[in-house]
Amino acid sequence: MTAHIVLELTTRGIPNAWVLHEWWPSGMLEDELKKRNDKNTNAQVVAEALAKCPRVVTVCDAQRKLYNPTNPCVNFVGVPMPSPSSTEGSAEPSTARPITLLTLGIVCPRKNQLWAVEVFKEFAGSRKDVRLLIVGARYIREYEIQYVDKVKAAAAGDPRIEVHDVTNNVDKFYSISDALLFTSVNEVTPMVIAESMMRSIPVVTTDIAGIPEMLEHKQHGYVLPLEKANFVAALDELCEAGAEGQRRRLQMGAAAKRYANARFTNAQMVAGYRASVLQLSPPVILLDMDGVIVDWDSGFIGAWGSRSPIDRSKSYSMEDCVPTTMCSEAKAVFHQKGFFAGLPPREGAINAVKRMVGLGYQVFFCTAPVLTSAYCAGEKYEWIIRQFGQAFASRVIMTTDKTTVRGDLLIDDKPCITGSQMPTWQQVLFDTPYNRLVTGKCRLLSWANWEEVVASALVHSVGGTQAATEALPNETIVTKQMVAQLPDFSHMLPPEYRTNYVSWRTGKAQGAKGEAYQAAEELRAKQDAALNNESEDFTELTIYRSGYANWRRGGVSGAKSITFMRDD
Numbered sequence: 001m002t003a004h005i006v007l008e009l010t011t012r013g014i015p016n017a018w019v020l021h022e023w024w025p026s027g028m029l030e031d032e033l034k035k036r037n038d039k040n041t042n043a044q045v046v047a048e049a050l051a052k053c054p055r056v057v058t059v060c061d062a063q064r065k066l067y068n069p070t071n072p073c074v075n076f077v078g079v080p081m082p083s084p085s086s087t088e089g090s091a092e093p094s095t096a097r098p099i100t101l102l103t104l105g106i107v108c109p110r111k112n113q114l115w116a117v118e119v120f121k122e123f124a125g126s127r128k129d130v131r132l133l134i135v136g137a138r139y140i141r142e143y144e145i146q147y148v149d150k151v152k153a154a155a156a157g158d159p160r161i162e163v164h165d166v167t168n169n170v171d172k173f174y175s176i177s178d179a180l181l182f183t184s185v186n187e188v189t190p191m192v193i194a195e196s197m198m199r200s201i202p203v204v205t206t207d208i209a210g211i212p213e214m215l216e217h218k219q220h221g222y223v224l225p226l227e228k229a230n231f232v233a234a235l236d237e238l239c240e241a242g243a244e245g246q247r248r249r250l251q252m253g254a255a256a257k258r259y260a261n262a263r264f265t266n267a268q269m270v271a272g273y274r275a276s277v278l279q280l281s282p283p284v285i286l287l288d289m290d291g292v293i294v295d296w297d298s299g300f301i302g303a304w305g306s307r308s309p310i311d312r313s314k315s316y317s318m319e320d321c322v323p324t325t326m327c328s329e330a331k332a333v334f335h336q337k338g339f340f341a342g343l344p345p346r347e348g349a350i351n352a353v354k355r356m357v358g359l360g361y362q363v364f365f366c367t368a369p370v371l372t373s374a375y376c377a378g379e380k381y382e383w384i385i386r387q388f389g390q391a392f393a394s395r396v397i398m399t400t401d402k403t404t405v406r407g408d409l410l411i412d413d414k415p416c417i418t419g420s421q422m423p424t425w426q427q428v429l430f431d432t433p434y435n436r437l438v439t440g441k442c443r444l445l446s447w448a449n450w451e452e453v454v455a456s457a458l459v460h461s462v463g464g465t466q467a468a469t470e471a472l473p474n475e476t477i478v479t480k481q482m483v484a485q486l487p488d489f490s491h492m493l494p495p496e497y498r499t500n501y502v503s504w505r506t507g508k509a510q511g512a513k514g515e516a517y518q519a520a521e522e523l524r525a526k527q528d529a530a531l532n533n534e535s536e537d538f539t540e541l542t543i544y545r546s547g548y549a550n551w552r553r554g555g556v557s558g559a560k561s562i563t564f565m566r567d568d
Contacts, residue, residue, distance in 0.1 A: 062209055081265060099249075116181055151163060194260050205221065221238075285408065312433040314434070319331050431445045
């Protein structure tokens with residue numbers, strides 16, 4: 001439904017990636033678009049977007065084959081690793097409780113729980129040691145209400161079949177389940193399967209869309225055509241009573257966990273998206289040479305020998321770190337022929353630069369030559385060519401004003417970089433003794449952890465952000481007098497908020513705190529209810545709830561204080 005936006009972005013030359021989650025074959029695509037009454041999109045617009053979008057991300061290879069985009073990228077949907085407090089699939093013997101099958105998802109025709117009940121009853125027969133938990137009943141949409149009634153009617157009061165409402169606490173059910181029974185008729189790569197596998201729970205599932213790519217049949221569970229005989233046979237085997245059945249479930253569960261952890265984590269999904277984005281619009285990383293790629297200090301100390309102590313914490317300039325009487329002598333050292341050409345690289349720097357380039361970053365060496373040296377500039381080129389090859393010579397940018405060079409990040413050891421322009425880059429400060437007192441900048445301690453630091457810096461990097469941040473005005477705490485000057489909206493507020501709001505306006509901190517936190521809590525409850533009651537699949541939203549919903553709310557840290565900014 002965003003195909004028209006993809007086309008507009010592509011027409012304007014703006015790099016974009018289109019992530020597809022639906023499984024809408026020809027015919028169904030047209031029907032679904034009509035249902036949504038979207039005037040901007042039709043099948044022709046979708047086809048054109050699939051042909052022109054610079055990067056179409058599908059969540060499985062089967063989906064790629066279905067839509068056949070010109071520029072595809074397959075990236076499985078990741079799920080968070082289970083928290084330490086959540087319990088993995090129960091290993092209790094069947095004598096302690098029934099062998100439990102879990103069906104998790106909104107109870108609706110697409111999820112096909114009615115069929116799951118029929119399969120369970122045929123498999124279970126007169127057995128008393130098995131049960132089926134159906135989690136996901138809600139009573140908002142009429143067709144869902146009707147379907148829940150049908151499921152309950154099919155259960156016919158069987159005490160082994162339990163129907164539970166939608167819930168935020170899915171781990172409550174995972175922790176008492178021995179297998180996931182998944183009978184949906186329209187999915188792509190349902191995250192409930194990955195969640196179950198990560199909790200050592202084997203899966204019995206339909207073989208639709210991308211599901212066969214998520215697990216191996218009879219290794220991590222059973223991937224089957226939608227036929228009752230197949231499902232009943234699989235349940236007979238997996239839910240066999242006694243030690244042999246328990247061994248099979250535990251063995252499959254352990255294999256499923258290893259398989260899922262190797263493929264479906266959030267970290268792997270993010271890495272896939274990062275690689276794709278880097279290909280679309282590679283960030284420009286500017287690397288200083290001396291003190292960052294080059295171990296300038298080690299080279300100087302080797303040439304200086306034991307002439308005097310060197311206190312490197314005193315200054316960025318080496319000549320200020322030796323006794324004042326030896327300042328000219330220190331300068332003479334780095335003006336000698338061969339000094340810059342013979343400097344050693346910093347530990348890990350060469351491999352880090354090569355990996356940076358290999359990952360898709362646009363890497364340039366942004367370095368300031370010593371203008372009073374007849375050898376510095378030429379020897380810097382010579383150093384780069386010797387370490388990286390002739391092709392890297394074109395990546396060298398010599399300048400005495402780095403603010404004029406465009407980039408996303410500049411990794412540099414200089415404590416304060418000034419120039420004629422507002423820089424487009426954000427500085428990542430390479431850690432050295434002479435810049436330890438600098439705060440407010442992202443810091444790289446060594447090349448060992450550069451990937452994590454660069455990724456974090458890029459997330460927060462916006463043109464001019466750092467310079468603007470450094471120039472932020474002072475903060476002032478809100479006072480009663482300031483509040484009194486604001487418009488009074490108390491007459492517009494619902495009664496339950498009015499008391500605390502009025503209390504805050506009169507300067508009572510307790511009232512202000514109570515209003516903010518009470519409102520936030522009530523809003524959180526409403527958002528959780530909305531997610532459960534309105535989403536297509538509450539299980540897929542539940543796993544992101546704590547992070548995503550918190551971000552949607554602005555985050556707790558953003559609500560703890562109220563400040564005004566003043567220009568001083």
